[in-house]
Amino acid sequence: MTPTLVRQHPPRTGAAPRVDPRARARDWSEIQERMLVPLYEAVYERLDVGPATRVLGLGCGSGLALLMAASRGAQVTGVDTCADRLDLARERLLPEDRDAHTRDAARIVHGALAQAARADAYTVVTAFEPIGCLAGDAEGLGDLLAEAVPLAGRGAAVVLSGWGPPERCATTSVLRVAAKLAEPLRGTGTWRPTDRDDLERVAARAGLRPDGSGRVACPFGYADADSAVRGLKSTGLFDPAVSATDQAQVDKELAEALHPYQRPDGTVWMPNVFRYLVARTP
Secondary structure, eight states, X not given: OOOOOOOSSOOOTTOOOOOOHHHHHHHIIIIIGGGGHHXXXXXXXXXXXXXTOEEEEXXXXXXXXXXXXXXXXXXXXXXXXXXXXXXXXXXHHSOTTSOHHHHHTEEEEESOGGGGOOSSOEEEEEEEEEESSBTTHHHHHHHHHHHHGGGEEEEEEEEEEEEOOGGGOTHHHHHHHHHHHTTTTOSTTSBOOOOTTHHHHHHHHTTOEEEEEEEEEOOEEESSHHHHHHHHHTTTTTHHHHHHSOHHHXXXXXXXXXXXXXXXXXXXXXXXXXXXXXXXXX
16 A cells, blocks of 8 residues: 655654654663564674673663673673653663672763763673664764773674665665655754665774674564554654654554554564674774
8 A cells, every 4th residue: 555645734843753752762672672573682792792702782772782792691781861761771680589690790881972882891882773874873872882982802893784775675765754854954863774784884984894694584564553553662763754744644654554564463564684894993
């Protein structure tokens, strides 16, 4: 079904979308975050993450990737600017009933990366939030790496991730709907097509040496259309569309864009491929 893109209200250019940050963080944690588990697993397997690994997770969200690294015995530190997601990460990684030794192996930092510095340099730095679909996201990651790389040891692995080719990502068609709705805003934060060299350019600007890459199938699967809408909106990728129209309009268009991916039993299934790059610090 082709979405009908009709704006029912004048665009409120630059207006902040009205969302419940706690509900969105919970939707991310319970619905969307798990979609990238195959990516986390592939990276950790490739880098042999284990007890000797000290992981710094940039944009760690609600901490699922960190939890998976910690389950392999790694010491983990997560950094993010979203307080609501970090609250959920603390629940996962720092529950009150854990012993002191286990709790010392995990840290959660809100805001400034300088607070994440530790006596022993990090051996792995991860940026699992995929770039390559929002204008300005590569620049934002570059700024973050400029602060993070000095905290890592010489030759440490820095993992960058991004969306795969648009023709191999079913979710691209849904993101295009968001782009059309957000058209009046046109600028940083609006959707753009993925470029095959996004990750390499970010690594080069950060002074990192590429050391291999890979592609991982990460299908987005949801119990029903409502879960799909909530999960996708929790990524923040639809905020510009909400700012330009309203929540009801975005929900309607998003539900229609998902229709081709809804199965007879009501579940939603969208095959996607994500790419990662392993780079090394100087």
